[in-house]
Amino acid sequence: MNIDVKDYFGLISPRPTVCISTLGPKGNSNIGPYSFVSPLSFDPPLLGVSAGKEKDSLLNARDTGDFVIAPLTKSWKEKGVKSEVNLDRSKSEFEEVGLSEQGSRKVRSPSVKEAPVNLECEYWDDFKIGDHCWLVGKIVHISAEEEAVKNGRLNIEKVGAVCHVRGEEFTIPRDIEKIKR
Numbered sequence: 001m002n003i004d005v006k007d008y009f010g011l012i013s014p015r016p017t018v019c020i021s022t023l024g025p026k027g028n029s030n031i032g033p034y035s036f037v038s039p040l041s042f043d044p045p046l047l048g049v050s051a052g053k054e055k056d057s058l059l060n061a062r063d064t065g066d067f068v069i070a071p072l073t074k075s076w077k078e079k080g081v082k083s084e085v086n087l088d089r090s091k092s093e094f095e096e097v098g099l100s101e102q103g104s105r106k107v108r109s110p111s112v113k114e115a116p117v118n119l120e121c122e123y124w125d126d127f128k129i130g131d132h133c134w135l136v137g138k139i140v141h142i143s144a145e146e147e148a149v150k151n152g153r154l155n156i157e158k159v160g161a162v163c164h165v166r167g168e169e170f171t172i173p174r175d176i177e178k179i180k181r
């Protein structure tokens with residue numbers, strides 16, 4: 001049977017979904033969901049997102065030098081997914097989808113008030129990769145609500161990200177199983 005090769009990405013799933021928030025050229029806030037995301041390095045703590053070449057999040061991060069990653073959780077999943085809306089680069093997508101901005105500690109890009117965890121990133125670099133760019137950020141601060149932390153670590157069972165499969169299919173991992181290693 002012939003399957004469109006582009007269909008491959010559904011197999012690399014579920015993929016934790018995050019929202020990237022940035023500041024636009026006129027100081028307006030911008031937000032959008034992304035699921036082609038990966039940790040890249042511990043020291044320094046680098047994270048990568050594959051973004052379409054013209055995506056506002058990418059262009060803003062490159063221009064301003066920072067961005068914030070908010071893993072999407074159950075409590076704000078609809079609004080987070082809706083932030084896919086594509087407004088003019090100078091308009092606020094936060095307002096459009098009913099999300100609230102909150103000042104970040106170490107970067108200028110806003111954090112997402114509704115998100116229990118926000119990862120503040122400095123723009124590190126970006127690399128052309130096919131029709132996307134691999135945007136790399138260095139995490140300089142993690143802000144987490146009290147309920148998102150257990151024994152001094154992020155409580156993944158509580159704040160693990162809503163994951164994307166493809167199209168409108170998502171899944172929320174529930175069980176964490178231990179496998180000896």
Ligand SMILES: Cc1cc2nc3c(=O)[nH]c(=O)nc-3n(C[C@H](O)[C@H](O)[C@H](O)COP(=O)(O)O)c2cc1C
Binds near residue numbers: 084
């Ligand atoms: C769940 C979900 C995951 C997405 N993942 C990606 C992705 O990894 N890379 C990408 O370029 N676009 C992705 N998109 C599409 C972007 O969110 C969409 O193009 C959005 O308008 C980009 O916003 P921006 O231009 O403000 O950055 C995804 C959309 C959804 C709903």
